[in-house]
Amino acid sequence: MDQFLQHIINALSLGSIYALIALGYTMVFGVLQLINFAHGEIYMLGAFAGMYTIRWLRLEQHPGIGSLLIALFAAMAASALAGFIIERLAYRPLRKSPRINLLITAVGVSLFLQYTGQLVFGSDPQFFPVGILELDGYTWTYGELVIEPMQIVALVLSIILMLVLQYIIFKTRLGRAMRAVSFNHDLASLMGIPTNRIISATFMLGSALAGAAGVLVGLIYPKIEPLMGTMPGLKAFVAAVLGGVGNVTGAVLGAFTLGLAEEFLVGYWVSTYRDALAFAILILILLFKPSGLLGVHRAEKV
Amino acid sequence: MTNIESESVVLSVKDASVHYGMVQALRGVSFDVPKGKIVTLVGANGAGKTTMLRAISGLVKVSRGAIQHHGVAISSMQPHEIVRRRICQSPEGRGIFLNLTVEENLDLGAWAAPDKSAYKVNLERGFDMFPRLKERRRQNAGTLSGGEQQMLAIARALMGQPELLLLDEPSLGLAPQIIEKIFEIVQRINREGMTILLVEQNALQALQIAHHGVVLETGSVVLQGPTRELLASDEVRKAYLGE
Numbered sequence: 001m002d003q004f005l006q007h008i009i010n011a012l013s014l015g016s017i018y019a020l021i022a023l024g025y026t027m028v029f030g031v032l033q034l035i036n037f038a039h040g041e042i043y044m045l046g047a048f049a050g051m052y053t054i055r056w057l058r059l060e061q062h063p064g065i066g067s068l069l070i071a072l073f074a075a076m077a078a079s080a081l082a083g084f085i086i087e088r089l090a091y092r093p094l095r096k097s098p099r100i101n102l103l104i105t106a107v108g109v110s111l112f113l114q115y116t117g118q119l120v121f122g123s124d125p126q127f128f129p130v131g132i133l134e135l136d137g138y139t140w141t142y143g144e145l146v147i148e149p150m151q152i153v154a155l156v157l158s159i160i161l162m163l164v165l166q167y168i169i170f171k172t173r174l175g176r177a178m179r180a181v182s183f184n185h186d187l188a189s190l191m192g193i194p195t196n197r198i199i200s201a202t203f204m205l206g207s208a209l210a211g212a213a214g215v216l217v218g219l220i221y222p223k224i225e226p227l228m229g230t231m232p233g234l235k236a237f238v239a240a241v242l243g244g245v246g247n248v249t250g251a252v253l254g255a256f257t258l259g260l261a262e263e264f265l266v267g268y269w270v271s272t273y274r275d276a277l278a279f280a281i282l283i284l285i286l287l288f289k290p291s292g293l294l295g296v297h298r299a300e301k302v
Numbered sequence: 303m304t305n306i307e308s309e310s311v312v313l314s315v316k317d318a319s320v321h322y323g324m325v326q327a328l329r330g331v332s333f334d335v336p337k338g339k340i341v342t343l344v345g346a347n348g349a350g351k352t353t354m355l356r357a358i359s360g361l362v363k364v365s366r367g368a369i370q371h372h373g374v375a376i377s378s379m380q381p382h383e384i385v386r387r388r389i390c391q392s393p394e395g396r397g398i399f400l401n402l403t404v405e406e407n408l409d410l411g412a413w414a415a416p417d418k419s420a421y422k423v424n425l426e427r428g429f430d431m432f433p434r435l436k437e438r439r440r441q442n443a444g445t446l447s448g449g450e451q452q453m454l455a456i457a458r459a460l461m462g463q464p465e466l467l468l469l470d471e472p473s474l475g476l477a478p479q480i481i482e483k484i485f486e487i488v489q490r491i492n493r494e495g496m497t498i499l500l501v502e503q504n505a506l507q508a509l510q511i512a513h514h515g516v517v518l519e520t521g522s523v524v525l526q527g528p529t530r531e532l533l534a535s536d537e538v539r540k541a542y543l544g545e
């Protein structure tokens with residue numbers, strides 16, 4: 001029983017990270033019909049931005065939730081900026097070109113950021129300054145059950161961010177415009193909506209969530225390196241497809257489903273297949289239900 | 303009243319051509335929309351009517367010629383800039399946001415409205431015109447019937463407080479009583495002072511409520527003038543009114 005609960009807790013914290021990244025994929029897909037393969041790198045940039053913020057501001061000397069939030073916001077801002085620049089420089093000029101050109105460009109941007117990252121940050125893993133939260137004495141154990149406080153912090157923060165996003169999308173003027181643009185660009189522009197600005201805002205919002213995920217992952221698995229975005233990026237992509245790409249609620253659901261599936265596969269069956277599972281799910285979904293679990297029509301696409 | 307020169311002109315299309323790749327959809331189209339009038343652009347399916355409205359709204363660019371709003375060239379402006387000049391369109395095929403509620407659709411119509419304080423008044427006016435929309439305000443627009451969707455598209459365009467209202471085939475696929483109601487409303491808002499460019503395949507009814515008519519055939523204007531004269535001409539009666 002303890003073990004079962006342990007897996008649930010691990011799955012939730014893993015799933016919440018996937019969800020933060022998957023949301024960006026699905027939002028960008030909503031407004032541009034583009035799989036932004038550079039999204040994993042935006043997440044990586046967030047982790048590094050968080051680390052450097054902590055180092056430069058010496059936040060470790062003032063551990064606490066306030067310092068964590070400063071690092072988190074700095075990472076979100078840096079990732080949002082990266083998303084903004086990538087869209088403007090790489091994707092916008094290709095808006096009217098065939099989809100395949102855009103896709104190839106996205107892969108190119110992804111590789112460019114990976115190798116530039118290695119050049120700038122170095123290719124060796126660096127230790128994420130987890131001391132920003134003094135939680136050493138707070139690990140809760142009940143029998144075999146071990147709850148790392150970092151996991152709870154990450155889970156709570158990601159849920160808050162997802163709720164904020166939900167609010168923005170469904171309750172604000174910006175969110176309404178994002179949903180309008182994702183339904184149809186021309187129609188949105190007939191309302192007087194500056195569609196390019198809304199697309200930029202969508203990129204920034206989705207990228208900011210990935211940046212937050214970068215910091216939260218840094219806290220739980222404190223080794224970061226320039227290629228760290230590849231695997232979580234792919235898995236979050238699978239989560240987005242699982243939930244019906246373009247569907248915000250679906251992305252969160254898909255992420256938690258993937259987190260649970262991975263955790264239970266590893267816990268009860270074979271641990272070496274952890275990374276293969278996501279791809280197996282991807283293939284199955286594409287074969288049997290390409291619209292995803294929640295993919296009815298174009299429900300609440302953003 | 304037939305002398306267009308002496309009336310103040312809201313919109314002037316001058317020798318406009320539009321191409322979609324190799325296909326030329328408009329060939330040197332010219333006409334004026336005088337203030338306070340209903341001008342109708344009629345023609346068969348594929349004549350280029352929608353293309354003309356898309357060009358006015360900035361969704362496609364003219365490859366030759368110009369479109370002027372009060373003498374200012376708008377042909378190179380972005381669609382949202384044109385809406386800010388209070389040229390609002392109710393697009394073809396009931397182009398509404400099926401993923402949003404009725405009220406959210408109306409809200410978006412007011413996105414660029416110059417006077418935000420008039421929002422409530424305009425909303426009530428829209429609901430007054432189309433009471434069904436009020437009943438369904440919290441419903442998803444996708445659940446509306448065809449007629450209701452068309453009403454929503456018109457009400458939404460009015461939320462932008464247009465000076466010039468562009469209507470693309472508001473009667474398309476609707477039952478005769480609903481068409482009649484929509485045409486009545488078009489006349490009513492025109493009497494209240496709004497200038498309207500009405501695109502229709504339904505030439506007879508459109509010519510009956512409009513002041514001026516422009517007849518489009520495969521991208522060219524073949525006839526234009528006061529609707530009284532057009533309705534009397536043999537050419538129009540044969541070709542467009544099925545006589």
Ligand SMILES: Nc1ncnc2c1ncn2[C@@H]1O[C@H](COP(=O)(O)OP(=O)(O)O)[C@@H](O)[C@H]1O
Binds near residue numbers: 352
């Ligand atoms: N997006 C497009 N790409 C290529 N050709 C188009 C496109 N839209 C319209 N056309 C062509 O332009 C011509 C005019 O179309 P349209 O303006 O829709 O006519 P109407 O509204 O009068 O039915 C038609 O021949 C149509 O096939």
Ligand SMILES: [Mg+2]
Binds near residue numbers: 351353394471
């Ligand atoms: Mg048409």
